[in-house]
Amino acid sequence: MSQYQHIKQEAFEANMQLPKLGLVLFTFGNVSAADRSLNAFAIKPSGVPYHQLSTEEMVVVDFDGNVIEGDLRPSSDTKTHAVLYKNWSNIGGIVHTHSTYATAWAQSQRDIPIYGTTHADHLTVDIPCAAPMNNEMIKGNYEHETGYQIINCLKEKGLSYIDIEMILVGNHAPFTWAKTAAKAVYNSAVLESVAKMALLTEQINPNAVKLKEALIKKHYDRKHGPDSYYGQ
Numbered sequence: 001m002s003q004y005q006h007i008k009q010e011a012f013e014a015n016m017q018l019p020k021l022g023l024v025l026f027t028f029g030n031v032s033a034a035d036r037s038l039n040a041f042a043i044k045p046s047g048v049p050y051h052q053l054s055t056e057e058m059v060v061v062d063f064d065g066n067v068i069e070g071d072l073r074p075s076s077d078t079k080t081h082a083v084l085y086k087n088w089s090n091i092g093g094i095v096h097t098h099s100t101y102a103t104a105w106a107q108s109q110r111d112i113p114i115y116g117t118t119h120a121d122h123l124t125v126d127i128p129c130a131a132p133m134n135n136e137m138i139k140g141n142y143e144h145e146t147g148y149q150i151i152n153c154l155k156e157k158g159l160s161y162i163d164i165e166m167i168l169v170g171n172h173a174p175f176t177w178a179k180t181a182a183k184a185v186y187n188s189a190v191l192e193s194v195a196k197m198a199l200l201t202e203q204i205n206p207n208a209v210k211l212k213e214a215l216i217k218k219h220y221d222r223k224h225g226p227d228s229y230y231g232q
């Protein structure tokens, strides 16, 4: 059996969650799962419909984007995943979708304002939207440069990928990450839900104000702080 079987299985299961959660249409979207000790990740093959996927079809790639194992071509976004794994040593899973509400914010080139406690349960700041890529990056190694667009956006905003596990790429769509592929999928679903709530909030009240600091802190800390008390 392949030494990569566990990440192929993890990637397959996480990919299959995307259509179940309503985050993808047709072949859009991809999830990868990494094993840091093997310097490799497994990712969905390019253009294969979800109902035809199997664990065996997952493609194993190194952190430079070279295929190590698999008969099919990896997802066209593979180089973006590779750049993020290479630069961020603490992540083990990445998701890219074109989920409707998060993508609408990306197309509007707007950060998602922190309007409520659902948002604050997961992060304490607006969900960042990276600027659309410049012509040079688009004409060059596009998917590779998309990775750097994400990394540089967080750097410029003084944010850490450890605290902020989601981003929008302007005019494109969301990317999320986490320690595991399953948690990265969870983050994609949270992002989509928060994006929908923020849009509705602005529709109901165009002058809606952001959550106040005391509530942001309360909600984040009860899930993530040293004295967290959410869950069992």
Ligand SMILES: [Zn+2]
Residues within 6 Å of the ligand: 096, 097, 098, 172, 173
């Ligand atoms: Zn895309």
